[in-house]
Amino acid sequence: MVRTQENAWKIGLAGFLFPSAVTSSLVYPLARSIPGLTGGILFLFFTTFSLSFTYFPTVAEALDELNLMTSELGQLALSSAMLNDVMQWFFMAIRYIYSHGIEALVSFVGIAVLHYLCHTADYTFNYQENTQRKRSE
Numbered sequence: 001m002v003r004t005q006e007n008a009w010k011i012g013l014a015g016f017l018f019p020s021a022v023t024s025s026l027v028y029p030l031a032r033s034i035p036g037l038t039g040g041i042l043f044l045f046f047t048t049f050s051l052s053f054t055y056f057p058t059v060a061e062a063l064d065e066l067n068l069m070t071s072e073l074g075q076l077a078l079s080s081a082m083l084n085d086v087m088q089w090f091f092m093a094i095r096y097i098y099s100h101g102i103e104a105l106v107s108f109v110g111i112a113v114l115h116y117l118c119h120t121a122d123y124t125f126n127y128q129e130n131t132q133r134k135r136s137e
Contacts, residue, residue, distance in 0.1 A: 008076055012083030019052035027051070046095045049088065056085040 027048050059081035060069070068074035097104045 005079070008079035008083060011076065012080040012087075015054075015080055015084050016087050019054075020048055023052040024048040042095075042098070046091065049091050053084060053088045054081065055088075056081045 024044075027044055031044050056078075059077060063069045063074045063077060068077070093108055097108060
């Protein structure tokens with residue numbers, strides 16, 4: 001299990017850095033040749049990250065179609081894709097906070113707290129329900 005986690009981190013990080021490097025090597029030279037492109041280096045940075053990701057649902061659908069979902073390779077691919085997706089959403093949140101200011105940060109923190117509270121409430125409710133079910137059996 002630990003070996004699979006280590007491999008998922010390595011593959012996920014490589015799957016994050018390699019496509020980003022390839023995309024940035026194409027985006028930066030093209031951006032210089034497009035007149036009127038505004039947004040500066042930050043725009044190019046986030047454009048690179050937006051273009052270089054493979055989304056988790058796409059990977060899951062491909063693995064399911066190939067019947068690899070339950071294999072060790074499929075689990076490793078799903079773990080790596082999930083890690084890659086988390087990194088992508090993190091950078092998109094940073095971009096949004098940067099472009100919209102403190103209001104976006106407050107909204108982001110509020111949504112994270114609400115998600116945590118709902119998840120905790122759901123877990124607590126299910127735990128109590130399962131405990132009552134076991135007592136009645």
